[in-house]
Amino acid sequence: MxxxxxxxxxxxxxxxxxxxxxxxxxxxxxxxxxxxxxxxxxxxxxxxxxxxxxxxxxxxxxxxxxxxxxxxxxxxxxxxxxxxxxxxxxxxxxxxxxxxxxxIVPNLPLADVPQGADEDDNVVEKTVGDPTAFGFDPAEHDAIGPAIGLDFETGVKLSGARFTLVRGAAAKLHRALGQFMLDTLTGIHGYEEVVPPVLVRSDALYGTGQLPKFAEDLFRTTEEHWLIPTAEVSLTNIVAGDILAERELPLRFTALTMCFRSEAGAAGRDTRGFIRQHQFEKAEMVSITTPEQSDAEHERMTQAAEDILNRLVLPFRRMKLCTGDMGFSAARTYDLEVWLPGQQRYREISSCSTCTDFQARRMNARYRPEGEKATRFVHTLNGSGLAVGRTLVAVLENYQQADGSVVVPDVLRRYVGQDVLAPAR
CATH class of the missing domain: 1.10.287.40 (Serine-tRNA synthetase, tRNA binding domain)
Structure with a gap:
């Protein structure tokens, strides 16, 4: 607002x-x-x-x-x-x-956001790691995944298009990734772990900007309740209607939740594989700050997401999104794009945005500066740390072997209990 x-x-x-x-x-x-x-x-x-x-x-x-x-x-x-x-x-x-x-009027871009019409005008800020080299032609994840437990056919049988049943070794790797992300965000980067509701009221979605404009992208369960498209909704609304003391800020929350998106605006895109699902898990980060802290917090949040990719040893690049490619509530966004050797391209795996006071005005979330009677609106930020399904895809493609097996990244082995995931025969 x-x-x-x-x-x-x-x-x-x-x-x-x-x-x-x-x-x-x-x-x-x-x-x-x-x-x-x-x-x-x-x-x-x-x-x-x-x-x-x-x-x-x-x-x-x-x-x-x-x-x-x-x-x-x-x-x-x-x-x-x-x-x-x-x-x-x-x-x-x-x-x-x-x-x-x-x-229905989106947030205004900050002065340093590059001008542009769409994703082709986004700016590469840095590239970390070289594309993974193989002595064979790397396969895409939807060719590797079925042998270790990505069951696309049963997912469609149970629920329709854009649903996948994850089982066996793939389920273990999926769980390990989520646990590793939470442990990194809480233990190293200081985020407070939260287990939030995944059903929220309409006013929560209004507060973060999904309603009223993007109702068709959501799943509605009752007259008043909706499934969250991201834990950003639940975590940001923790402070809705509150007046915080300045000394409480910044607040940093993280949650690993199921997310639900109708993908109404993505018809025909990524219809096969595990890239764009109606139901997926994501480790979300949310920060509540003063206006003076928000730029530094945006960088800190983005570096936390980068740290997870670095620990997984996955090549990636940071993009600064142009004015035409930012989300509705964002004033500045950094996307992290991971290298997928099967597709021979970078794909988004994290999006970290500062929303300035745009969401706070919609939620009436304020703080009282030390020694002052008047209140000010907080600044809110959100980011993925990371999307679990897309990280699974990245691991499958970057750690694949010629025999169809997948090497488990070092940081995940204590969670998985294996060094290699062998394909089922």
């Missing part, structure tokens, strides 16, 4: 920031709604003041037995009451309309 005062004070700057995202100007519409709403508020206040004044005058007139004046004032009070009721209803309607408009 945007600060209406900033739009009112500098509408040209607001529209210029939207233009960087490839969007049409909205300030004139927003300011016009705001001006009408504020004019009605003034009208209501003026009418209320006159009504109070007239009500006192009625008592004085009656005390003087001036019935004509009292009757005239009573008629005026009745008229003022009707006018106020009508104005209050119109003001409420305008406030709702203004909120509706603001709720």
């Amino acid at each position: 945007h600060d209406i005062r900033l739009i009112r004070d500098d509408p040209a700057a607001f529209d210029a920031a939207l233009a960087r995202r490839g969007l049409d100007p909205r300030s004139a519409e927003i300011v016009a709604l705001d001006e009408r709403r504020r004019a009605l508020q003034t009208e209501i206040q003026t009418a209320q003041a006159r009504r109070n004044e007239a009500s006192k005058a009625i008592g004085a007139a009656k005390a003087k037995r001036d019935e004509d004046t009292a009757a005239m004032l009573m008629a005026e009070v009745a008229t003022l009451k009707d006018r106020m009721l009508a104005a209050e209803l119109e003001e409420a309607s305008l406030a709702s309309e203004l909120r509706g408009v603001l709720s």
Whole structure:
């Protein structure tokens, strides 16, 4: 959500920031709604003041037995009451309309975000590790996976397209990856582990920006409850409606949860294999900070995700997303893309974003600076550390052997209990 005062004070700057995202100007519409709403508020206040004044005058007139004046004032009070009721209803309607408009306008990009239209305009910030070399033609994960337990056919039989049954050695590797990610994020990077609900109310999804604009990308279970698309929703909303003390910040949360996405906007993309599923696990990071901390926290969070890839010895690169490729709530995003030798390309495995105060305004999440009475909105950040399924894919492709077996990365062997996953015969 945007600060209406900033739009009112500098509408040209607001529209210029939207233009960087490839969007049409909205300030004139927003300011016009705001001006009408504020004019009605003034009208209501003026009418209320006159009504109070007239009500006192009625008592004085009656005390003087001036019935004509009292009757005239009573008629005026009745008229003022009707006018106020009508104005209050119109003001409420305008406030709702203004909120509706603001709720679908994305966050504004920070000044250092590169200009661009889509993923082709993203900027490579660094590349870590060389693409894995093989003495044979590397296979893609959907050719390697079935022999160690990625059962695509049964997943489809049970639930339909974009579902996979994971069993045997693949299930053990999947579990090991999730546990390793949590242990790294909590033990080394200082995140507090949380086991959050995966069913949330509509207001939680509104707070992080998925509703109302992206309802078709979600799974709804009841009139009020939805399955989370990411633990970002649950973790960020921990502070919804709260006023925190500055000394409590930053807060850092992590959770390993199931995530559910309808992939409505991804029809025809990655329909085979384990890349784009309706149900998947992800280790999520969320930070709640002061505005002064948020840039450093964004770098810290991204480095935590990079550390997991480094410990797994997976080649990757960091991308700074351009204005046209960022998510709705993001003001700046770094994507980590892991090398997949079977596909001979880099694929996203983590996305780390700072949302500045955009989500905090939607959630009304604030803090009180030390020694001050006034409150300020917190800054929120979120990132993947990492997507478990895509990390499994990366391990299969980068650690595959010519005989179809998969070497277990060193850091996972204590979790898996094996050095090599042999294909079932």
